[in-house]
Amino acid sequence: TPDVIQRVEELRSAIDDHNYRYYVLDDPRIPDAEYDRLFRELQNLERDHPELASDNSPTRRVGSSAETSFEEVVHRLPMLSLDNAFSEDELRDFDRRVRERLGVTEDIEYVCEPKLDGLAVSLHYEKGQLTRAATRGDGYSGEDITANIRTIPSVPLTLRGDKVPDLVEVRGEVYMPRSGFEQLNRTLAERGEKTFVNPRNAAAGSLRQKKSTVTARRPLEMCAYSMAVTDESLLPDTQWDGLQRVKGWGFRINPEMRRARGVEECLEAYNELMAKRDELPYEIDGIVFKVNRLDQQQALGFVSRAPRWAIAQKFPAQEELTV
């Protein structure tokens, strides 16, 4: 009946909105008890009206005990890895090569962001609905982990806002914050189960669970780091603008993200981030610098396996804590 359909749609959008405020903005507007009541009302309506079921309903975040098979997914654009710089001089060489290739002498503007120690994923949205999620794999093809990705609260099931392209791919890093990692290992140890060596392995293992109900109980988060659209006219002019648009669609963008003009400001960003590394609630293993203007990225292109327009500068490896 139309009023049930309307109520279900109202509940889905209200719950998505509260989910976004709680997990992405960290600014909930209603008490948990009120959220739970809305959630239960929607679950009851969907149970009583199975014809209204939708993969993108927020009730799907609890996952299902049905075992998922990880189909192979070929990436439309390869998910390439990043070249590494291990010293200031290597970063200066990168910047010099960029300016030489572009034939410019003035400072290049870069976007700087922490290199999260998680795993890269690619999400496809069609008409604003999440339709497919895949791991990076070997860069050319990965595994379909859509069912597991749906359970991550900071991953939007439906893009927010009204100017949403018909088809858009958002890429980002799925990671497990330190506190969630330590709590998970305590729980696993109490059950006599094998613990994870580090948050990256814990995130990878949690995304590869065959039952998404297990993934749903793992403290996973995601930060988006790039977007791609088939309709070039929708592409923004810079990496930074692209990320602001992705933020508007309901994704978390890493709060340490900033712009830097020239390699000197990049080195300042590197030192500032390294100084606060141990205070961050998640593990990072370096900083990523990307040429900000997309026309300059296009002009620079890729070498066989990594973009010429981006580089990651790694921090010195921290002595592995034996767990």
Ligand SMILES: Cc1ccc2cc(C(N)=O)cc(O)c2n1
């Ligand atoms: C192009 C590219 C590839 C891998 C990346 C990985 C991260 C990361 N680990 O946070 C961030 C980025 O902006 C990346 N960007």
